[in-house]
Amino acid sequence: MIQEKKAQPLLDYIRRFVTLTHEEETIVLSSVKYRKYLKGQYIVQQGDVCKYSSFILSGCTKTFYVDDKGQEHIIMFAIEDWWTSDIGSFITQTSADYNVQCLETTETIQFSYYAQEELLQKVPKLERLFRMMLERAFVASQKRIVRNFSLTAKEQYLHFKEQYPEIEQRIPQYMIASYLGITKEFLSKIKSQLASE
């Protein structure tokens, strides 16, 4: 059982969506595990089954895909108060398409697939929490598709900077380029263009 103090950010997060009794909160805390990763370690590896859905207490991760040509494509970043996993692998318990790697020392609270299923039986209110989280995630994902289609690389970069100023500070530029789907050289060009404007 995780200490309530450590789990405070998770409880705060949950409260934004549903109201749990103290007893229900206790059940949640008894279903999860605390785990700390070092910089460079993998939470999920392409090919493995994704066993956990992880809530981030501190640190930063990137989720990426290595394609047939060996190219790395960053799908998302995650920082404090975000969730990360390979959901496709997690929900079907089949091998993961993506890697989740820590870019900093990262503290997490983890829900295992089976613990989560059991937890949802015991605290059905959490179905609502997950439903609402997924609604938001899906909407954000759709919006990203639209941006990909309708904005130039420069516009996408400006949008990223505006939407995630904290992430932009913490992460090397070449990873931001990968997230935007452009090369690091081209992002560099965009930045020098912006600087001279």
Place this chain on the structure above:
Amino acid sequence: MIQEKKAQPLLDYIRRFVTLTHEEETIVLSSVKYRKYLKGQYIVQQGDVCKYSSFILSGCTKTFYVDDKGQEHIIMFAIEDWWTSDIGSFITQTSADYNVQCLETTETIQFSYYAQEELLQKVPKLERLFRMMLERAFVASQKRIVRNFSLTAKEQYLHFKEQYPEIEQRIPQYMIASYLGITKEFLSKIKSQLASE
């Protein structure tokens, strides 16, 4: 109250995720409305609040976004047994970013925002249904982002044909080009290349 016969595809769909009692099924049917749209009509219009989440009994829709330059970008198609709406607008009841237009005469079963909230109170099991639907939708959306980044236009077209052969038949090519994020001219070139291989 919708006739049980008409709602059969919806009930079958729900049964793939959760098991409802007959009484619960009746509550579901009493919360929804049947509505038929003609070809060309809009289920949702950019700027309006999206009032309904629609399950498609027959027909076909496109969801698209018109950008600042007046360009239309198709985000998704939907056919029988799929759901369509502007989820972002639906869940927050704020104005929609997207249009949903019928490409054929389209019969739907619709959940209004308020009816759905009420329904979820009465039949909490449905939270699980929606959670699972959204998991799948989110995974599919993420995969599309990855394909956008890692496949050429030709590869994406082949993937589309393979994954949605029925849709490819029913829809004009220029809309498929829009869905893939390329021009109709370039799709035409790809097709002639493929034909001469």
Place this chain on the structure above:
DNA sequence: AAATAATGTTAAACTAGATTAACTTTTATT
């Protein structure tokens, strides 16, 4: 059957962004 609108094709000129490669700056390690 003719006319119109919608859809699809071809080809030339163009451009956003990729590739390659050499170089500079910053950060981490000894």
Place this chain on the structure above:
DNA sequence: AATAAAAGTTAATCTAGTTTAACATTATTT
């Protein structure tokens, strides 16, 4: 402080996909 490794820059060349524009084919309407 010196060295190595990681991250970022610049510039020339290249290419996948766009734009423009004219034309061809297929549906739809009268």
